Amino acid sequence: MTATVFLQADREKSLKRRHPWVFSKAIKQVKGKALLGETVDVRAADGTFLGRGAYSPDSQIRVRIWTWDEQEAVDAAFFNRRIADAWTVRSALFDLEQTNGVRVVAAESDGLPGVTVDRYDDVLVVQLLSAGADYQRPLIIEALKLQFPGLSIYERSDVDVRKKEGLVPVTGWLHLPRDSGEVVIKENGFQIIVDVIHGHKTGFYLDQRDSRAAARRYAANKTILNCFSYTGTFAVAAGLGGAAQVTNVDVSELALATAKRNAELNGLSESQINYRKADVFKLLREYKESGQQFDMVILDPPKFAESKAQLMGACRGYKDINRVAMQLVKKGGLLLTFSCSGLMEESLFQKVVADAALDAGRDCLFIERLNQASDHPIASFYPEGHYLKGLVCIIR
Numbered sequence: 500m501t502a503t504v505f506l507q508a509d510r511e512k513s514l515k516r517r518h519p520w521v522f523s524k525a526i527k528q529v530k531g532k533a534l535l536g537e538t539v540d541v542r543a544a545d546g547t548f549l550g551r552g553a554y555s556p557d558s559q560i561r562v563r564i565w566t567w568d569e570q571e572a573v574d575a576a577f578f579n580r581r582i583a584d585a586w587t588v589r590s591a592l593f594d595l596e597q598t599n600g601v602r603v604v605a606a607e608s609d610g611l612p613g614v615t616v617d618r619y620d621d622v623l624v625v626q627l628l629s630a631g632a633d634y635q636r637p638l639i640i641e642a643l644k645l646q647f648p649g650l651s652i653y654e655r656s657d658v659d660v661r662k663k664e665g666l667v668p669v670t671g672w673l674h675l676p677r678d679s680g681e682v683v684i685k686e687n688g689f690q691i692i693v694d695v696i697h698g699h700k701t702g703f704y705l706d707q708r709d710s711r712a713a714a715r716r717y718a719a720n721k722t723i724l725n726c727f728s729y730t731g732t733f734a735v736a737a738g739l740g741g742a743a744q745v746t747n748v749d750v751s752e753l754a755l756a757t758a759k760r761n762a763e764l765n766g767l768s769e770s771q772i773n774y775r776k777a778d779v780f781k782l783l784r785e786y787k788e789s790g791q792q793f794d795m796v797i798l799d800p801p802k803f804a805e806s807k808a809q810l811m812g813a814c815r816g817y818k819d820i821n822r823v824a825m826q827l828v829k830k831g832g833l834l835l836t837f838s839c840s841g842l843m844e845e846s847l848f849q850k851v852v853a854d855a856a857l858d859a860g861r862d863c864l865f866i867e868r869l870n871q872a873s874d875h876p877i878a879s880f881y882p883e884g885h886y887l888k889g890l891v892c893i894i895r
Contacts, residue, residue: 501540502531502554504562508544514564517880519607521552521562529554535665536634538565538573553612553631557665563612563629578635578642582616585609586646589874600684600693601874602705608878613664614639617701619682619693623652624701625673630664640673651675653695655702670696683764687712689739690764691732692757699729706887707733707799708872710837713891714797715740717833721794724748724786724827726779731758731772733797738767746793748775748782783823795833796824799889804840813840814851821855825863828894837869841886848888856894867891 506514510525521541533539533554541549541562551573552564565573585604593601603623604616613629623643627633633656643652652674661668680696686708695702714723714733718740725734728747731754737745747758755774762772775782779800786792800820803813821836828834838848849865856863869889871877877884 501538502529502533503540503542504529504533504554505542506544506549511543511547511549514541514549517567519550519552519564519612519881520560521564523559523561526561536630538631553629553634555630555664558630558663563607563631565610565612565631573635575638575641578611578638579645581610582639582642582646585611588876592873596685597688598686598708600686600691600703600705602872605875605884607881608876608884615701616643617705618647618650619684619695619702621650622677622682622695623647623650624695625652625654625656626658626701627654627656627669628658628660628664630666633661633664633666644674649675651677653680655695655700686732689735690761691735692730692761692764694757704729706871706875707837710799710835710869710889711736713867713869714835717795717835717891718742721832723795723797724793725797726783726824727799727801728758729754731755731761733799734758734772735761735765735767738762738771739765742771744770745772746775747772748777748779750776750778752776780820783820783827787823787826792827792829793832794829795835796828798824798834798836800837802840803838804842807842810842813843814847817843817848817851818855818858821852822859825856825859825861825894828861830895832894834863834892834894835869835889836892837887837889839887841883843888845885845888849890852890852892862895864893864895865890866893
């Protein structure tokens, strides 16, 4: 028998707005036994049905809602429908002959809390980050096999957030295993090497697709500094856009080696793209002290804030690194700057960059806003789905 979670009086407002999280403090009592990841009904204090979701006894987010329909069972047919619906949305967005690296499922935004699925050509990579997603693994994987017959499936449930759900890391081939995790995908016609086993996130930053296209548009005849370059795909986009020279900077030798392979794969010469193994923060200051400047700087750092407690420190970090980066941009040149910290709201990020300009003694014109690509949708009921924001700035 399904356990039932009853809320405290007047704590159902967010659920009525279809926000899919139930926090522990909103719960009055649990009737019946609910194990980690099992499906429970959620009801208001007066017994009104609110939703059906996955129970996580150790998490602050005690229930993540699967469905708002009391008549809808969370079974194999449920996951088949949700995954098919998500793929229908993506199929309408892309020409798979030109772009075949695509986010298939974006967790809560696709009605599948804790489930992320990325497609890299003929390989699917799955991340199951919540107790419910982990519990429903067999049904989710079978639904993926049904929707994508013949594709290999690899699991990358190796993210720290699983610890908050009482889960351990899980990785490995789930279907049609391969000898290597390397896949070559296409993005807007050019090629990218992705390592689904060892690469960042699920192997690559699909969310920056539109930003790479922007870099390509702005790159013609420019000298460009590509900070936190990872596997150099901003540089490839810029090189194909006619950049005079791009310098990739990253601390990882392996990432830079892949960046070289990506450049070669797309017919770009060593004279057009070069590589620096260095700490970006230190190198920016070295460039500043030596007076070196560029026509364009791309600043795409890792997440600075994992919690609200870290947000103020993150603001200081973003301000500092943008200040130094602006001082390296030639007058009239461009800064493409990003934050992937979900807690950093778009307006706050713009303020931080504006403050950096003041401290740098430069004027900054915001000419374009950049966001996560369209296969990373933001559901109206789940604003937390908006995490990536970017600004294209003219620095004077």
